Amino acid sequence: MKKIVLRYKLATLSMLMVVVALFTQCDRKYEMDLSLAVNSNEVHLEAVEGKTKIMVYANGDWQVSLKEDVDWITLDRTSGYGNGDLLFSYTQNFGVSRSVTLLLSKGKEQQEIKIIQKGLDAAFRFSKSKYTITKNAFQINLPIVNDVKSNVKKMKVEYLYDDETSEKWVTNLDFTENSVVFTALENNAGRNRTVRIYLTVIDGFDKEYTVFTDVDQSQLAPTLEQRKAESLLTRSAKLDTVIVKGNVGALFPDFEKHVTYEQGNGWIEQVDLLNDSLLVIAVRANDSGLERAANVQLKYVNNGTTYIDLTHKVIQSADDFTYTTMEELKALIPGAEGEARIVMPLRVLEAFVSSDAANTNMDVNPNTSFNTIDYTEAPKTAYVQNGTGSSGIRLKFNTAAANSLKRYSKVALSLDGLLLVKEANPTRYTIRGLSASNIVKSEAGTVANLPLKIKFINELIDSDVYTFVTLKNTNIAVPYGSYVNVNMGYVAIFNWNTAGATTPYVDAVPTSVVDEQGGSLKAIVNTAVSWSRSTLPTGSGTLAGIIVHHKLIKYGYGTGEIGRYSIRPVTQSDIKLQDAEKVKTLVEWRWMNMSNLSATGTYTQVNGAIVPAVGQGEMRPTVSGAAVSMGAHPIYHTDAASKVVPSSALQYSTKWWNSTANKGEGIVLKFATTGISGKVLTVNFTQGGGSGTAATLHVPAYWEVAYSLDGVTYTVLPGSTYGIRPLAGWGLNHEYTANGLNSYAFKLPNELFNKPNVYVKLQAKNNIGGANTATGAEDGRITDASANITVRWGAVSLKYIQ
Numbered sequence: 001m002k003k004i005v006l007r008y009k010l011a012t013l014s015m016l017m018v019v020v021a022l023f024t025q026c027d028r029k030y031e032m033d034l035s036l037a038v039n040s041n042e043v044h045l046e047a048v049e050g051k052t053k054i055m056v057y058a059n060g061d062w063q064v065s066l067k068e069d070v071d072w073i074t075l076d077r078t079s080g081y082g083n084g085d086l087l088f089s090y091t092q093n094f095g096v097s098r099s100v101t102l103l104l105s106k107g108k109e110q111q112e113i114k115i116i117q118k119g120l121d122a123a124f125r126f127s128k129s130k131y132t133i134t135k136n137a138f139q140i141n142l143p144i145v146n147d148v149k150s151n152v153k154k155m156k157v158e159y160l161y162d163d164e165t166s167e168k169w170v171t172n173l174d175f176t177e178n179s180v181v182f183t184a185l186e187n188n189a190g191r192n193r194t195v196r197i198y199l200t201v202i203d204g205f206d207k208e209y210t211v212f213t214d215v216d217q218s219q220l221a222p223t224l225e226q227r228k229a230e231s232l233l234t235r236s237a238k239l240d241t242v243i244v245k246g247n248v249g250a251l252f253p254d255f256e257k258h259v260t261y262e263q264g265n266g267w268i269e270q271v272d273l274l275n276d277s278l279l280v281i282a283v284r285a286n287d288s289g290l291e292r293a294a295n296v297q298l299k300y301v302n303n304g305t306t307y308i309d310l311t312h313k314v315i316q317s318a319d320d321f322t323y324t325t326m327e328e329l330k331a332l333i334p335g336a337e338g339e340a341r342i343v344m345p346l347r348v349l350e351a352f353v354s355s356d357a358a359n360t361n362m363d364v365n366p367n368t369s370f371n372t373i374d375y376t377e378a379p380k381t382a383y384v385q386n387g388t389g390s391s392g393i394r395l396k397f398n399t400a401a402a403n404s405l406k407r408y409s410k411v412a413l414s415l416d417g418l419l420l421v422k423e424a425n426p427t428r429y430t431i432r433g434l435s436a437s438n439i440v441k442s443e444a445g446t447v448a449n450l451p452l453k454i455k456f457i458n459e460l461i462d463s464d465v466y467t468f469v470t471l472k473n474t475n476i477a478v479p480y481g482s483y484v485n486v487n488m489g490y491v492a493i494f495n496w497n498t499a500g501a502t503t504p505y506v507d508a509v510p511t512s513v514v515d516e517q518g519g520s521l522k523a524i525v526n527t528a529v530s531w532s533r534s535t536l537p538t539g540s541g542t543l544a545g546i547i548v549h550h551k552l553i554k555y556g557y558g559t560g561e562i563g564r565y566s567i568r569p570v571t572q573s574d575i576k577l578q579d580a581e582k583v584k585t586l587v588e589w590r591w592m593n594m595s596n597l598s599a600t601g602t603y604t605q606v607n608g609a610i611v612p613a614v615g616q617g618e619m620r621p622t623v624s625g626a627a628v629s630m631g632a633h634p635i636y637h638t639d640a641a642s643k644v645v646p647s648s649a650l651q652y653s654t655k656w657w658n659s660t661a662n663k664g665e666g667i668v669l670k671f672a673t674t675g676i677s678g679k680v681l682t683v684n685f686t687q688g689g690g691s692g693t694a695a696t697l698h699v700p701a702y703w704e705v706a707y708s709l710d711g712v713t714y715t716v717l718p719g720s721t722y723g724i725r726p727l728a729g730w731g732l733n734h735e736y737t738a739n740g741l742n743s744y745a746f747k748l749p750n751e752l753f754n755k756p757n758v759y760v761k762l763q764a765k766n767n768i769g770g771a772n773t774a775t776g777a778e779d780g781r782i783t784d785a786s787a788n789i790t791v792r793w794g795a796v797s798l799k800y801i802q
Helices: 002-029 149-154 249-254 326-330
Strands: 036-038 042-045 050-058 061-066 073-075 079-081 084-090 098-106 109-117 130-133 139-145 155-161 170-175 179-184 193-202 208-217 224-226 230-233 238-246 256-261 268-274 278-283 292-302 305-316 322-324 338-341 347-353 367-369 381-385 392-397 410-414 419-423 428-434 439-443 468-476 508-515 520-526 540-548 566-568 575-579 584-590 618-621 627-632 647-654 666-671 680-689 702-708 742-748 758-764 789-801
Touching (some): 036 098, 042 050, 050 061, 050 079, 061 073, 079 084, 084 098, 084 109, 130 139, 139 208, 139 249, 155 170, 230 238, 230 322, 238 305, 249 268, 256 268, 268 292, 278 292, 278 305, 326 347, 326 392, 326 428, 468 575, 520 540, 584 666, 618 647, 666 789, 680 758
Parallel strands (some): 042 109, 230 305, 392 428, 520 566
Antiparallel strands (some): 036 050, 050 084, 061 079, 073 084, 155 193, 193 208, 224 238, 238 278, 256 292, 292 305, 338 419, 347 410, 419 428, 468 508, 540 566, 540 575, 584 789, 618 666, 647 789, 666 758, 702 758
């Protein structure tokens, strides 16, 4: 045992001496006898860019090269001698992991070094799972979410057509850094066709990735639309993103992009079309101190043919806030109605003012009691609309003094923290809570700032509400008296009404307007307006104003319904009814003293029928024996100090609801249309009821129009329900009672033309009436025990347009 151990120790010692001798010799002469070697044959890199080195051991000249042709790695040299470092740099890898092989050689000897660089975590995929392209033979670009270029050599492509027997229409497929490109053949298949394109790539770790996308080639020509035609930007530098929609997203790389400047030059740095649906515009900060504008033109031209030519306007202000649009505001309340607190810091609404500060005709001044009116409401109200006049909003300031918005001005309004209110039937929007500080900017304007919107009444739609509209070919339905035919003793004291009351009863008064198509609505003028007692015009022409929706409890039914749309002139000059009257009067009953409207009128009765002042016809009550007489008719007269109310309305006294027959009573107008043809036939009238006492409140609130050719069988005119309130009495606590007659116009069927006998009936619709309480407009019911009530008409006419 001891002998064996001794031999082992001697052998070990001998070997150590040889090794020491060898290394001592190598350190001394640097001539290690190694032919060709490296410190590692596989190198792993992180995804970020960097540099690293490989140790080469050789005893002579050597060369190094890349086995694959890649551009992401750079060698510091391609040859060397003996032992040394090989330094190389590499770029950041935005795609999947990748690899390259370095080939090191010395004569016939070789060493391979595999370099693998990790990729980012971004998924390797197409940007969309499906693309829709046009029918044309265009080059198509399909973006890839990852770096494709570094892996092109290892990419495999396969196709799956929806009909493998049909034309293989994807040709000349190739790769760019971030997309797949190919040429689509023109679609002459007579149908949409689809191909699924598979891409397979093997990464640096030999892991296989396969992705696909579907390309649907339609039969449609190229289209591209933008969600908004212009961008309103602040002065700061910005990437403006505009959503575009069409079927040309795969053609975006081939679009031409041009910028033309209206003010300034070069302040748009870059224009890009991205992600199949985005126009991105890079805008520099505006330090010019002035608003500037430019037009970005997008064109797609192929083989000399222009398929897309779209222009987007960019307006950049010199202010440090962004703009919102009325459409964006209105979208805050998606339901039919509701409220929303606006949260838009550093954003403003740019709009044009159609109202006028301190104007007394901007809204209803509400009754706070039967003889008290809040006259601050109208001057606290303003109306603004967008640049095209397609959308409007009502503004409510906290005080009248805060509303300094002048007509036609262009304003920027800060809205953060304000309340947006949406109402239905019709849809309309109001912003509440404005103060003077919410007016960020105001620039004086002219009438040209409001686009001219000319419409017939029946063409009005909800988006017209709170915008300025000109109604064409209109006239006043019953053109007698003034815009406010009321007892002036019930109106507040103004410079033009020195005999008014300190406890006023009435403010807004509606006047019926009709156009040549037979459409009608109410023009509303407040008694506080200086020209409200001007004589009503008798001609035809245009009537312009702000389209509104008001409920006037004194002149409507229900909660005060007077129609879906009404119009408020801003000034008297908005009413241009000086042209020759287009309508012709067929027959008219009127009882006013035409030479002196403040005087008592007269009527003529023949065989129980009232004879018209114009034309031939008869007026009779439906109730036999109804008492007829002249009644009070509040109407314009020239003496501003007078409270005279002339007796110039015809009235019948009876019960207006027949409980036994369960039907309403009324008056019947009989006339002839023989030999007359036309496009419009209307019935026009003013009507009221009661005698201004609590005992005469049971006037039917709801009335309707019916017509007949035999005087026996009547048809109710669709949409002809109208409202009548009892006339007010001084000192009586009734907020709903009227201070004058209400005016109406209804279009009758054309079948009534050229007939020997036509009958039109104005009749009570039901037994709902007023009650002796402050708000009892419809709390009463007319019964057999109800007293006889007077209902009066100031004028009734049948008119037509040929």
